[in-house]
Amino acid sequence: MKVFGFYKSKKYLQRVMFSIMATMVIVLVSSSITNTYILEKSVKNIQEQSNLKVLSQIQYNLSYMNDIITRLSNFVYRDHFLIPLMFNDDLPKMDLIRGHRQMSNIMESSSFLHSMVIYNKSQSKLYGTSSSLLLDGGITDQRIRSMLLDPKQPQPTNRLIPMSLEQNDGLIDTFAFIVTDSLKPFTKNNSAIILFIKSDWVFDSLQKMNVASDRDQGLIYIQTQNGKLLSSDPSAPFTASQDQAKVNELVLAHKINESHSAGFFIGKLSGKKEMVTYMEDGLGTWTILYIQSYDKLMGEVNQTRNQSLLLSALFLLLAIGLSVGLSYKLYNPIENMLKRIRPHLQSEKQSASGVSDELLLMSDNYMRLSEKLSEISSEQIVSKYYIRRFLSDSQLFSDHDMQHLIEKHDLNISVKDELLVCVLKIDHFAAYDNSITGASKKLYNFAIINIAQEIIREHYLCEAVEIRGDHVVLILSCSDKGTTLSFQQVVRQLREIQQMIEHYYHISLSCGISDIISQYSYLSTAYTQALRFSQYMIVKGFKAIITSDDIQENLGSKQMSLPDSIEKKLTEALKKGQLTNAGNELEKAFSLISTFQYDDMIRAVSNLGWVIKNASSEINDNRIVPFSVDLDYIHQISQEKETLEEMYLSLLSLCAKICENQRPANMERNEMMLETVKELIEQKFPDINLSQQSIAMSVKLSSAYIGKLFKENYNMSITEYINEVRLGHAQSLLEQNNYTITEIMDKCGYANQSYFFRLFKGKVGSTPKEYRMKKSIS
Structure with a gap:
């Protein structure tokens, strides 16, 4: 009950769970139905092709049998011993004896013949070989006359005609084959030879094809022109008159619709679904039918369908379990968010049950928090604005005004103690600026400010603000704990800030620390001083923390340019291709430059670039084959490189290329x-x-x-x-x-x-x- 109550209270979880569950159920059911349909269709197509192949073979066999009988009939019709029996008005006894003897010989030579009869129209008499014709008192004679010599129903010649010659129950026991001298239908006005073919000879072919094809689930029939079904099995189904009429109706309808001599359809016979394949015999007389029980044929398909449905049911149960688990996994982040939000809510705790779902609850609280954050953000924007104004134009504010603004906006700046300004400058800023997106830059600046304030506030009051994107400014002042500003303590805390920022964000920071000031109006001067000190990272290297004591020599330097002798010797070494000498002169130059003030350093490095470029141009002018060295980049070295060491290595690399190409002629x-x-x-x-x-x-x-x-x-x-x-x-x-x-x-x-x-x-x-x-x- 607790589990049910848990899910019942999670309305959004219910929607997610039921959506996933419904999707899985629909997909599984659709897949099962589609697979069953495709399987059934495939079985039908395969069965149709297989049946048509069997019927094609039967059609060939019937044509071959008809051809054999036709050849025999042509031979018999021309036999001179049998001609008198057909055409003589007055038949001599010897001709009768010779004719009977010849018919006996023909019967013995053909195993498929049941009997043989010759009809003489002049005498209107039948001469035959069978004992029944001679000894049954005219019953067989009368049966033949009623079936074949009926003037109202002429019989086709050279075609197999099913007959019940000796059976009284209507079963087919022989096939009559009539041969005359005319192609017209046979009547009693024509003399003819009638060959009676054993029915077993015809039906055995059908039975053998059925057994050879392993088709014990269906029967093969021959359908005559009048719709009668003939089968090798005396007890075969569908031989009742109503069934034969139904089969004939279905076959004719399908032939008309498909306009084809062969086809395949499924219909109801005797109240059951049957699969019927048909094909004409090729002689225009019969239609060969293959009738199979649809239920037996689809037995394996039904079994497969049942197995598929069983598997689908099992998979449905598994899908339901997965749906519950997956839904809860997807819902877990929302649950975690709700756990974090609820302890900070008051009115929401009572009204949560009335909210339609968890997302709406979170949305409502987000709106409330947004309103609070906008209020806080507005206050922060104003606070940051005044801090930037203090750093850029502090001389425009009186001490009274600055104290009032500090107290009004609750800034962490002491109104009565000494102040200190620190600048945290991002090293490799050009690469950082090109590789980081705008949103990420805001995140990093926010992180630097927060981490710096957290560490500094352990000992001092601190306000921090980001300026120009490449550096953060910290304003430090003493707290109420009675501490005093100490350069040593500040340097330790700045080193801790550097290490933490580099560890978590892989960002290197250089720091400049101003001198301690006692009045608010000197904040702008202190900021400018700290920013200028941070520039001396060019000498001290990356991650340097610089105070006025560290660069006292630079600040007191009066030298603004390199001696002419160094530039002259560098030029001579380049012209002679002496890389060692050129490197020595460069090293001397940078040793001197490292003692200059910052602006003079940049200017001196730029002048060195011009000296190297001019020397390279003079060398090229005096060579027959000029060498190719890209010197356009030389003017960007002082702007793009951040330390004197990088600048020195770049200029040394250019000198090496010049000397390598400057070999004596x-x-x-x-x-x-x-x-x-x-x-x-x-x-x-x-x-x-x-x-x-x-x-x-x-x-x-x-x-x-x-x-x-x-x-x-x-x-x-x-x-x-x-x-x-x-x-x-x-x-x-x-x-x-x-x-x-x-x-x-x-x-x-x-x-x-x-x-x-x-x-x-x-x-x-x-x-x-x-x-x-x-x-x-x-």
């Missing part, structure tokens, strides 16, 4: 000459006379000079390099196994075999023959 010429020497050796190594002297003559230089230059650059003599090239080609030729060693020596420029062997073994460690053998084995 004779060095370029020497490299070109040495490359030419190496190309000559690669081209002429087969020449036995190739030597250092011949190469020197080719390049128009002395042998000693070219040899010394080659040795200095490649740590080997020209002769050693020639042998390296020759032996390398010799190794390649030995691996090919196409040349003798003498031919290889000749191709590689060696005339002395022992000299070649000694050099080769010194390089490879084996003789040429051993080398070739090892390579061939491997």
Whole structure:
């Protein structure tokens, strides 16, 4: 009951739970119904295709049987022993005997023949082979005449005609096949040969197809033109006259609708649903039917449907359980919010039961809180406004006015004690500004202000305000606890603020602390001083906390620019490509710059950039092939880099690029000459006379000079390099196994075999023959 009461009291939870539950139920039921429908449709389609294949085979069998009988009938009709029986008016006894004997021979040669009768129109007499025709006192004769020789009902020729020749109960026991000399329907005015085909021969084909197809759930029928159903099973259903009429009606209706000789439909026969597949026999006489019980055929489908419904029911139970669990999980944040809100509510506790749902309750309280927050926010906006005015224009306020505003807006500023201003400036501000969105910046500034106030207020009164987005200003004053402002205590607290902000938000802060002031009117001056001190982070580095004592040397410096000698030596070093000297001069320059005042530092770094750029331009003007160094960035270094160390490294990197590209012209010429020497050796190594002297003559230089230059650059003599090239080609030729060693020596420029062997073994460690053998084995 407690659980039920819990859910009953949670109106929004009820809506969520019932919505999820209804959705799951609808999806599961729809899925189950759709799957069952698709399965039933698939089974019907498969069954239809299968049935039509079977009927196609039966149709082929009937056509083949008809073809066999037609060939036999043509042969029999032309038999000269049987012609007298058909056409003679006065039949001699010997012709009668020969005719009966020939009919007996034909009967013996054809196993599917039941009997054979010849009708002579002149005599109006039937001659047959069966004993019943001869001995039953004319009963069979009369039955044949009444069924086949009725002038009111002419019979088709060359077609199987179902008959009850020996049965009195109307069952089909034979098929008559009439052969005449005319294509017109047969009457007693035409002589004819009548072949009676055993019914088993026809029906056995149907029965075998049914058994071969494993179709014990249905029966195959032959439907005649008058709608009569013929079956191999004497006790087959649907043979009653009303059933035959119904089947005939359904088949004709479906043929008319589909305009096709074969088809498939489901209809009611004898009060039950039956699946009927039909196909014409191809001769225009019969229709082959395959009738199956719909319930038996769909037994597996129904079983599958029942299993699906059972599984759906199980899944529904599981879905209900999941719906409850999922709903409560989704509702859990709302429940947690309500737990936090309710202890702070008063009137809501009594009226909560009358609220339509929890969200409305939260919405009402949100509106009330919003009104309260707007009041608080308005007061905070006004307070922040006056704090900013104090910092920017404190000299415009009298002490009386400032005290009045401080008391009126309840600012945490002492009205009788000393004051101190701290500036917390965000390091790497350009990267921070580009990577953080506006909403996130507000959040970070809010966090910095709150954390700073929480830490500072442990010892001092503190008001904080964000200015220009890149720094936060703190106004510190003594509290009523009798404390005094101490730089040492303030630095410890600022260090704690830096560490906490960096730990939680990965934001680095540099701090500037003003001197202690005793009057409100000096607040603007103190703020300007603290902001200026924070700029000396350029010397002290990131996360520095700077007071006037820390930069006393800078504040007292009178030097405003670098000595000309440093700039001159830097220019000379760059022009000579001497990176070490250029780096030394840069280091001297920045050592001096670090003692300047802030504005002079920026100006001096900018001037250094101009010196480097001008030196690079002069170097390029005097070169045949100018080098490419991007110097446009040099003017932005003093604005984009925040510390002297970063500026120094950026300028040193530019100097390195200039020196790397500023090599002496004779060095370029020497490299070109040495490359030419190496190309000559690669081209002429087969020449036995190739030597250092011949190469020197080719390049128009002395042998000693070219040899010394080659040795200095490649740590080997020209002769050693020639042998390296020759032996390398010799190794390649030995691996090919196409040349003798003498031919290889000749191709590689060696005339002395022992000299070649000694050099080769010194390089490879084996003789040429051993080398070739090892390579061939491997």
